[in-house]
Amino acid sequence: MSKRLSPLAQHTLLIAIAVWISGCSAAPPENLPTPIEGYNHTSAAINWFKVNGAGGSNFGPHLGGGSQTCCVSLPTKWRPGLKVVIEWEKDPNVGASRFWKEPPFSDAWNQRMEEHRSHYTHHRAVVELEPFGEFGSLDVHFFPCDVVKVATSNTIYGQPGYPHNEPLKMEEPKTCQNG
Template identity: 40%
Template sequence: MKVFRAGMALAGLMLAGCQQVPAQAAGGTIEAVNHTRWAINHFSVNGQSGIDIIGPHQGGGGGCCFRAPARWQPGMTVKIDWETGIGDTDEFPGYGNREAFLAWAKKVKEAKRRHSAVVPVPDYTGQKTCGITVHFLPCDKVKVITSCHIYSDPQYPVKEPLRMPEPAACAR
């Protein structure tokens, strides 16, 4: 009888533990689409690195991993941290002229900006999820999606063009 009670207590603990761990949807990589003229030097989602530098008007990423909860809940958000910088290296003077190189390196360093935003995760109820894609938009705006469709697919939920016009001034 003691063995039976111990077994039932253990089963109860195991069930309680399972109920406390949220079910997970399919996971995947952390990707990004950069709609701006700035390079994304690095970025992260909830502290998890997106890996690659992403040039202006390009896609990239590939960090591992993002796993959305099995059920979307109203108010779900993720924190995106990123650094922008000069995306055009046409002005790179090479290493032959030290003064020109140092001036260029200073310009690159001064152009770097750190950003952070907490953004809503759109409702993915009834849809398969595949990691997360961060869309960097002009004026330091960010959107995220968990769609399995690729950016060029007509069913992809973000419709902004890759080369978005940037306003002369951003609303703050």
């Protein structure tokens, strides 16, 4: 005895088959999740940074690489005018608390830390992405005078062909000329 499917069941089955078939031939994605890595060419600490709202790590003066965080969404193909928004917080007096006489985390120490934090500075930059082909991560470079550059290269810092091989230990100028 054969059973026929109801019209609703037939319709549901056809939709399920269409979804299954279309899943097998899906177009490649337009955007990919891309790890973020930071490089600090300054004497300040970078307490945190974000790329298009996605969090990056924190790191001390003149440090970089080795600490990727996930992820910012970037297009798989470069196009002119492609930009990212970088936001960050700097601590200009790195390690000051190691010289404080107050016991760590005491009321007096916490008060002093609150005063210390009041000197942190917040920054924002819109940075154009340079042309890229294949890339592995989005590298964010923090330079003196709050200049930020990004690299989407599949080579790494220090290797020939990497776009921002400036030294990590750069001197801060007495005055800055950017804007």
